[in-house]
Amino acid sequence: MNFTNPVHFAKALADDTRQKIMNLVCCQWLSVNEIVEQLNVTQPTVSHHLAILRETELVNTREAGKQTFYSLNQERVAYCCGQLMIKFAPDMTTIDPIE
Amino acid sequence: MNFTNPVHFAKALADDTRQKIMNLVCCQWLSVNEIVEQLNVTQPTVSHHLAILRETELVNTREAGKQTFYSLNQERVAYCCGQLMIKFAPDMTTIDPIE
C-alpha cells in the first residue's frame, strides 16, 4: 500500500456527495448505477467522484461483465486516518509512561 | 466537546497552507506573525485560515496583549479522526473475537 499525501486524503473526503458514496459502499459492493439510484446526482457526476476515490485508492473495484462494482477500502481509510493522527495528534498516539 | 461534521473536518484539512499551519502549531503556541514569518503568504491569508481552523475548533487560542497565540487542538484532531474511522472503517475498529 502506497503513501497518500494527507492533503490529498482530506480533499478526497471534503465533499458531501463523496462521503455519501463512501457510506453507501462502506460494507458492500455496489454497481455505479446502484449508487446513482440512491443519490440525487447524475451518473457522470457519480463516475467523476468515483474516479477521485479511485485515485486516492479509497475504493476497491471489481469488473463484472458490463458492470463495475465498488466497495470502500476500509484499510486505506484506517491507514490514512492513522497518518493524520501521527502528524496532527502525536501527543495522543504516544504511550503514556507509568509515573 | 461538540460533534464536528466529518465533511467540515475534511474541508478544514483539505488545503496545503492550512496543513502547514497545523504542523507549525502542532506542539507549540505561535503568534499570527510567527506563523506568517514561516509561510509564503500574507498576514490576512493566515488570519483567514486560522478563522477556518477556529470554527472547526482545530486550534486553541490564547490572547496576550496585542498578540494572539494559536496551538493545535490535538484532542479534537484525534476525536475527529476517530469519528472518521467509526464511519468509514467500522470493520477495523471492532474487536476481533478469538476463534
Next chain:
DNA sequence: ATGACAAATAGACAATTATCTATATGGAAA
C-alpha cells in the same frame, strides 16, 4: 489622547471544483 503595532475583516479576483449535457468506449446479447 496619540502613535505604533498585531490581528481581523471587507472586498476583489483568480483558481479550483462540482455539476450538468453530450458523447465515447467497451462488453453482452441478439
Next chain:
DNA sequence: TTTCCATATAGATAATTGTCTATTTGTCAT
C-alpha cells in the same frame, strides 16, 4: 456484426474557495 446497456470521458458552466490589497479594530506605550 449490430444493437443495447453500463460506465467513463469531454467540455461547458456555476459555485466555492484561496489569495491578495486596503481598511478596521483593539491593545499597549508614550
